[in-house]
Amino acid sequence: MPSLLNKLLGWLGLAPPRLRCRREVWNAGVAELERRTLNGRRESGAYLLGSNRPDGSREISEFVFYDDIDPAALATGIVTIRQTALPRLWEVCRSRGLGVIADVHVHPYGYGQSESDQANPVIPRIGHLALILPNFARGRPLPGLIGMYEFLGDGRWASHSDQGSRFFKLEA
Numbered sequence: 406m407p408s409l410l411n412k413l414l415g416w417l418g419l420a421p422p423r424l425r426c427r428r429e430v431w432n433a434g435v436a437e438l439e440r441r442t443l444n445g446r447r448e449s450g451a452y453l454l455g456s457n458r459p460d461g462s463r464e465i466s467e468f469v470f471y472d473d474i475d476p477a478a479l480a481t482g483i484v485t486i487r488q489t490a491l492p493r494l495w496e497v498c499r500s501r502g503l504g505v506i507a508d509v510h511v512h513p514y515g516y517g518q519s520e521s522d523q524a525n526p527v528i529p530r531i532g533h534l535a536l537i538l539p540n541f542a543r544g545r546p547l548p549g550l551i552g553m554y555e556f557l558g559d560g561r562w563a564s565h566s567d568q569g570s571r572f573f574k575l576e577a
């Protein structure tokens with residue numbers, strides 16, 4: 406679909422969301438991310454595994470926590486993705502028949518991207534989506550109150566944060 410038409414449908418609330426997730430999967434994943442901050446002593450994060458739906462949206466079906474893939478990922482207090490961890494991640498994807506469609510990590514305060522977030526996309530693929538939860542994920546923040554960024558390549562990103570549930574829809 407041409408992007409202008411998609412935009413128009415988006416304004417009218419008729420375009421499919423880019424991301425979807427069942428509410429219980431999201432709530433459980435976000436609660437676990439908060440738990441893994443150890444009461445706000447460090448950041449936490451997860452790869453979001455899922456698949457494409459026929460309408461072109463992507464559905465998150467599973468959180469794979471960084472520290473389960475690489476025990477050292479949270480050790481410095483800031484999420485660190487080491488390339489050496491990737492073979493394990495691909496093994497998990499293969500065993501589930503899913504791909505990495507987005508990632509999520511928490512910040513102490515706001516949900517804006519840091520310079521390091523912008524410089525180091527977790528999956529450096531155009532169209533990859535990075536979500537950021539503010540306030541160490543306390544209060545289980547929902548779309549509209551989280552950062553939603555799309556990697557455009559070459560260090561550039563588009564923010565979709567203000568589109569809230571039109572961009573990322575939680576479903577029953």
Ligand SMILES: [Zn+2]
Pocket residue numbers: 510511512518519522537
């Ligand atoms: Zn960050």
